[in-house]
Amino acid sequence: MADKTYLSDIKEIRVDENSPLFDKTGMLYKEFPSDYRQIRYFTLLIVQSAPLEIKEINLLEQQISEVIKNGVKHGNRCEASKKVRVWYSFDSTHAHLIVQDEGEGFKDLEKWNEFNRNRLEILSAQDFEKLSDYVSFRTQKSDDNDGGNALFAALEYWNGGFVFNEARNAVAMLKSFPQKKHAIG
Amino acid sequence: MTINTFSQVIMSPLLSRLSVLACAAALFFSLRKKDAEGRSGSFLVIIAFLVVRDTFLAVVDLPGAPYLTDLLYFSLAAFMVMAPFERSRLMLIATMAVNAAAAGLYVAYAYAGVLPSLPAAAFPLVPVADALFVAASGAVNASDRGDGSSRLMSESWPVVFACLGAYAAAAFFLGYESAVFVRLVVPASYAWLLVVALIDLRDHDAETIKAVSYYEESIDSLYNLTFRVGTVLKGSFTTEDVLASMNEVMIAETGADGGTIYLVDEFDDIIVAKAYAGTFPPPFPLPESLPRKQSRIESYLRHAQFRLGETVLGDVAKTGKNVYSPDTANDPRFAALRAEGANMGEDFLRTSSFMAVPLMVEDKIIGVSAVARVGSGEQFDEAAFDRFKLLANFGTLAVSNFFSFLAANERSAIERSAGIAAEIQSTIIPKKLPQFPSLAIGAFTSPARGVYGDYYDVLRTREDRVVGVIGDVAGKGVQAALVMVMIRAILHLITNTNKDIATVLDWVNRGITGKIDMDHYATLAIVALNVATGELEYANAAHQPLLVYRRSTDTIETIETKSVPIGVERANEYRRKALRLYDGDIAVLYTDGIVEAMNEQGKQFGRKSLGQAVARNRDLAPKEIAGKIKSELSAFIGGARQHDDQTILVFKMKL
Amino acid sequence: MELKIRKNGNNYIIDVNGEMDLYNSYKLKELVMKMLEKKVERFIINLENVDYIDSSGIGALIYICSTIKKMSLKLIITNIHGSVKKVIELTKLMGYFPITNSIEEAILQMED
Numbered sequence: 001m002a003d004k005t006y007l008s009d010i011k012e013i014r015v016d017e018n019s020p021l022f023d024k025t026g027m028l029y030k031e032f033p034s035d036y037r038q039i040r041y042f043t044l045l046i047v048q049s050a051p052l053e054i055k056e057i058n059l060l061e062q063q064i065s066e067v068i069k070n071g072v073k074h075g076n077r078c079e080a081s082k083k084v085r086v087w088y089s090f091d092s093t094h095a096h097l098i099v100q101d102e103g104e105g106f107k108d109l110e111k112w113n114e115f116n117r118n119r120l121e122i123l124s125a126q127d128f129e130k131l132s133d134y135v136s137f138r139t140q141k142s143d144d145n146d147g148g149n150a151l152f153a154a155l156e157y158w159n160g161g162f163v164f165n166e167a168r169n170a171v172a173m174l175k176s177f178p179q180k181k182h183a184i185g
Numbered sequence: 186m187t188i189n190t191f192s193q194v195i196m197s198p199l200l201s202r203l204s205v206l207a208c209a210a211a212l213f214f215s216l217r218k219k220d221a222e223g224r225s226g227s228f229l230v231i232i233a234f235l236v237v238r239d240t241f242l243a244v245v246d247l248p249g250a251p252y253l254t255d256l257l258y259f260s261l262a263a264f265m266v267m268a269p270f271e272r273s274r275l276m277l278i279a280t281m282a283v284n285a286a287a288a289g290l291y292v293a294y295a296y297a298g299v300l301p302s303l304p305a306a307a308f309p310l311v312p313v314a315d316a317l318f319v320a321a322s323g324a325v326n327a328s329d330r331g332d333g334s335s336r337l338m339s340e341s342w343p344v345v346f347a348c349l350g351a352y353a354a355a356a357f358f359l360g361y362e363s364a365v366f367v368r369l370v371v372p373a374s375y376a377w378l379l380v381v382a383l384i385d386l387r388d389h390d391a392e393t394i395k396a397v398s399y400y401e402e403s404i405d406s407l408y409n410l411t412f413r414v415g416t417v418l419k420g421s422f423t424t425e426d427v428l429a430s431m432n433e434v435m436i437a438e439t440g441a442d443g444g445t446i447y448l449v450d451e452f453d454d455i456i457v458a459k460a461y462a463g464t465f466p467p468p469f470p471l472p473e474s475l476p477r478k479q480s481r482i483e484s485y486l487r488h489a490q491f492r493l494g495e496t497v498l499g500d501v502a503k504t505g506k507n508v509y510s511p512d513t514a515n516d517p518r519f520a521a522l523r524a525e526g527a528n529m530g531e532d533f534l535r536t537s538s539f540m541a542v543p544l545m546v547e548d549k550i551i552g553v554s555a556v557a558r559v560g561s562g563e564q565f566d567e568a569a570f571d572r573f574k575l576l577a578n579f580g581t582l583a584v585s586n587f588f589s590f591l592a593a594n595e596r597s598a599i600e601r602s603a604g605i606a607a608e609i610q611s612t613i614i615p616k617k618l619p620q621f622p623s624l625a626i627g628a629f630t631s632p633a634r635g636v637y638g639d640y641y642d643v644l645r646t647r648e649d650r651v652v653g654v655i656g657d658v659a660g661k662g663v664q665a666a667l668v669m670v671m672i673r674a675i676l677h678l679i680t681n682t683n684k685d686i687a688t689v690l691d692w693v694n695r696g697i698t699g700k701i702d703m704d705h706y707a708t709l710a711i712v713a714l715n716v717a718t719g720e721l722e723y724a725n726a727a728h729q730p731l732l733v734y735r736r737s738t739d740t741i742e743t744i745e746t747k748s749v750p751i752g753v754e755r756a757n758e759y760r761r762k763a764l765r766l767y768d769g770d771i772a773v774l775y776t777d778g779i780v781e782a783m784n785e786q787g788k789q790f791g792r793k794s795l796g797q798a799v800a801r802n803r804d805l806a807p808k809e810i811a812g813k814i815k816s817e818l819s820a821f822i823g824g825a826r827q828h829d830d831q832t833i834l835v836f837k838m839k840l
Numbered sequence: 841m842e843l844k845i846r847k848n849g850n851n852y853i854i855d856v857n858g859e860m861d862l863y864n865s866y867k868l869k870e871l872v873m874k875m876l877e878k879k880v881e882r883f884i885i886n887l888e889n890v891d892y893i894d895s896s897g898i899g900a901l902i903y904i905c906s907t908i909k910k911m912s913l914k915l916i917i918t919n920i921h922g923s924v925k926k927v928i929e930l931t932k933l934m935g936y937f938p939i940t941n942s943i944e945e946a947i948l949q950m951e952d
Contacts, residue, residue: 025787026787027787028781028783028828029781029789030781033747035749037749037753037754037863038706038749038750038753039862040861040862040863041659041706041750041753044659044660045659048659048660049828049829056452056923056926057452057891057922057923058891058892058923059923059926059927062892062893062894062923062927065861065862065894066894066895069862069894080747081747119932120932123932123935126935128935128936131936132906132909132936135902135933135936136899136902144866145862145865145866145896145899146895146896146899147894147895147896147897147898147899147900147902148895148899149895149898149899149902149931149933150894150895152930152931152932153895153927153930153931156930156931156932157930452922453922453925453926476952480948481945481948484942484944484945484948485941485945487942487944488940488941488942488944488945489941490941
């Protein structure tokens with residue numbers, strides 16, 4: 001059983017083949033064809049088994065849909081024959097997910113980390129002029145429908161870690177939820 | 186020392202003294218119930234002492250005893266009068282000391298012959314001095330009305346002084362033997378006890394009256410609040426309407442210039458402004474970018490949001506502590522406001538008095554209510570703060586009842602819809618499966634959480650044709666049930682045609698797409714069987730592949746097609762596969778929940794185990810095969826939870 | 841997702857109803873572009889009835905925001921709540937987008 005309290009540095013995406021987040025014991029499994037039109041449907045099939053209190057209305061669903069979209073669109077290039085494989089495990093204190101595609105991997109990972117580092121520096125300097133250049137990460141493969149901002153939010157949201165494997169075609173993530181929602185004091 | 190006879194006792198002034206003391210005692214006894222400070226008890230001690238002393242002296246003539254006991258009596262009385270006051274501490278000690286010294290001296294003088302040159306008249310001066318001390322103490326503390334005892338003594342000291350003074354003066358001038366003294370002055374002077382008791386009674390009554398009028402006013406306010414809030418509920422009501430009403434009452438009943446109510450958000454740790462009225466100067470520094478115009482500030486405050494702990498309002502929402510700042514201008518907690526200067530510049534921004542309380546339902550903080558006064562207006566006094574807290578409690582009760590009503594409404598709506606969904610489903614799940622001499626059909630279905638998400642049906646479309654359907658609708662509830670109904674209706678309509686099964690699926694898809702949300706897509710698998718020939722057609726919309734067990738070779742075939750669920754795209758075209766079943770062959774349709782069922786070790790049941798289970802039970806009737814698979818599945822899952830619906834449909838040829 | 845337009849003085853309020861996701865966010869972009877062609881200068885995008893937004897939706901808002909800024913026109917986004925607000929916070933764009941809590945404040949702010 002993976003150690004669910006493993007915390008990572010949230011400022012960059014890490015590559016760690018041996019991360020305990022890749023331990024699949026006890027996780028449910030589903031796989032999907034890489035059909036762009038069904039991305040949200042697949043996400044629903046996964047997130048419907050999560051307890052209500054961690055769904056945060058639909059934030060959990062939205063974050064998962066981004067990762068699956070990346071697998072379908074950027075990893076598998078929307079080729080229906082290629083599969084996206086998802087391992088998932090939910091309870092009231094955590095959400096644990098592993099998404100794997102059959103692509104060549106996130107080649108621009110290091111570029112992304114540098115881009116994000118700059119973005120965060122500009123943010124802390126509150127320089128909104130310069131920020132305009134750093135609100136969207138684009139590669140040659142990005143198209144009009146790519147917001148280029150999904151991973152910024154993902155790094156903040158998955159507070160228990162967000163790591164890729166060596167091949168960079170599988171990503172594991174963990175979010176821990178505090179036990180009590182709203183205590184007095 | 187002589188003992189008097191009974192008639193002498195009767196003739197003595199004892200009876201008149203006892204009657205006065207008895208009356209006083211009766212009064213103090215009845216005061217004991219109201220008396221929180223225990224002074225009635227002390228007075229009763231003095232009365233008891235006097236009763237004992239007078240009775241004793243009536244019976245026994247002990248020279249010197251009257252004077253000595255008087256010293257003690259005066260000490261007790263002086264104690265009662267002076268003890269409540271800090272300022273009289275020294276006087277009290279002095280009185281006690283003088284009396285003690287006088288007593289000692291007298292005993293020495295009268296019995297041991299000490300200091301014979303001392304005039305006998307000196308001794309009765311001591312009680313006179315005591316009386317004067319009482320007067321002095323009383324005069325000094327005349328305005329001290331701190332607690333009950335102080336108030337009582339400040340009000341009654343003149344009477345005490347008059348009686349004790351008369352007693353002491355008479356003792357001095359007339360002497361202890363004087364009939365006037367013994368029969369008139371002494372009993373009359375006991376009257377101070379009566380008077381003090383009556384004054385105490387009057388004081389207690391005054392307090393009761395004050396409490397009653399406080400409660401009367403509070404009830405008036407509560408009535409006002411309930412009336413206002415109730416009136417809103419009669420009309421069409423939103424949360425904002427109800428809270429606006431409550432806010433207005435809070436402002437009116439506290440005499441505030443303006444007020445606001447914030448509610449804690451259900452899902453986020455923030456408070457959101459829900460009501461705002463009057464002139465409510467913000468008790469926190471405004472954002473720098475906000476122009477200091479009244480309309481802008483009001484607009485900002487009407488929609489403001491804060492995190493828990495942010496600003497004084499967020500702090501109240503987080504900690505649940507009241508904030509009472511009668512004089513905000515000099516309150517160190519609001520120093521930030523003054524320091525900023527910007528807030529204080531404009532008249533309408535100058536908070537002069539401020540109160541905020543949390544709105545609580547049982548132990549949960551659901552919001553904050555705050556009121557304020559502007560400029561140099563009157564400040565909120567303690568009574569206003571009391572009133573504010575009282576109204577906040579009751580107001581929250583009224584409002585939370587409203588919310589509970591809404592929530593209960595929603596819940597019963599959900600339960601109603603779950604009931605409706607279950608009813609719908611019970612009508613569309615087949616109760617009896619058609620059977621043929623050459624084809625037997627069996628099924629089992631087991632929902633994961635009460636309401637089915639799986640759908641299956643077997644339709645006898647023509648003499649020799651039967652269509653079996655199995656499907657899995659995403660989501661639960663009435664919508665999912667309705668999708669099932671739509672699919673079933675369309676199927677029943679079109680399977681009577683001699684179109685092939687892929688076209689049937691196309692038509693179902695076209696009928697459904699656009700009419701349902703993506704969260705109610707359905708996967709569907711259809712087989713059409715010719716019961717006479719064993720010819721089987723199969724079409725699939727993203728469902729689990731068809732499993733076919735071949736009796737002749739004792740093997741399992743998996744028939745699948747790549748496809749999308751029903752409802753995704755109108756123009757989708759589904760493909761079909763054709764094959765033939767022979768005697769003893771078994772075709773199985775099933776849902777995700779069967780092959781993805783997990784045991785406690787996290788292993789999935791899998792298609793292979795399903796195939797093996799079918800093969801193992803190949804000689805049984807389909808109904809029993811389904812039953813056996815069901816029990817194998819339960820055994821496999823063991824203690825783990827079933828997290829998806831499980832449905833299986835079994836066809837067996839008997840050609 | 842549905843888009844409705846109403847006017848308040850010179851301000852054009854776009855009421856967005858439904859979810860802004862990877863399948864339909866382009867519609868908002870297209871609408872704003874059309875309105876820009878028609879010389880609209882003041883935009884208030886009301887997200888009161890939007891309870892879901894993903895990176896494409898954020899991307900659309902970013903695109904709209906930067907285009908309008910480049911043309912020196914005015915844009916305010918209002919009534920963000922729930923997970924929409926959370927996503928914008930996670931992406932750290934609260935300071936980048938011009939946001940008010942209500943349409944009322946947006947209209948007042950347009951006058952500045």
